[in-house]
Amino acid sequence: MTALEFNNLVQNIAQTLRPVAMNLTRDVDDAKDLVQETMLKALTNREKFKSGTNLKAWLYTIMRNTFINNYNKVIKRSSNVDSADYLQYLNTDENYITQNKGTATFVMNDINKAIANLSEEHRTPFMMYYVGYKYLEIADKLQIPIGTVKNRIHIARKELKQALKVYRQDA
CATH class of the missing domain: 1.10.10.10 (Winged helix-like DNA-binding domain superfamily/Winged helix DNA-binding domain)
Structure with a gap:
């Protein structure tokens, strides 16, 4: 399969990715971003696609994994511990801390x-x-x-x- 044929197939299937992306993200803009990121990954990793296999399933897998990775990044960023409450103990002698x-x-x-x-x-x-x-x-x-x-x-x-x-x- 040539690069041009692959690009055309991916572009045709892109329309079917939008409803699934919307279902995953629950936001129109995020869904568009997810589809765009999926398309970018698919086109840059064209050599990893095996001819004769299901291109649509391959694209859905890329999209789902991209969504999960982005979700995990957001969760990791937003779950930082606020250490301001513990700064008062930084320079204290442990002998003065009691339970x-x-x-x-x-x-x-x-x-x-x-x-x-x-x-x-x-x-x-x-x-x-x-x-x-x-x-x-x-x-x-x-x-x-x-x-x-x-x-x-x-x-x-x-x-x-x-x-x-x-x-x-x-x-």
Whole structure:
């Protein structure tokens, strides 16, 4: 396949890439950029395409991988830790830093009391889920529908959130 034939085939298939790009990015401009970047990669890596294979699938794969790579770059950039809160400890002597385990004890006592105050029908599935049981396993052990298990765990979480609202960070 000549370079001209390859370019023409890629250009013809480009129109079918746009709806998929739109589905991936959920933004018109980002979708256009994704299709353009896919086309650029396809044309610059023409020698990697094997004649007789599915060109459309090859282009979709390039586009999907490009989208994933761009997404990962954005996530990596936006997940930087703000170290300004920790600068105060930079020049301090470690002997002056203490930990107050009493606070943690009070918190755990409050959590345990809140769990104990849950009704038995909510506490049992919640604790089973907490220790690692899956919804289906809880439903089988308690012989109740899986929807009931999910509902009871949801209600237990809501009641615990209400009982422990004093510990909320944004409060």
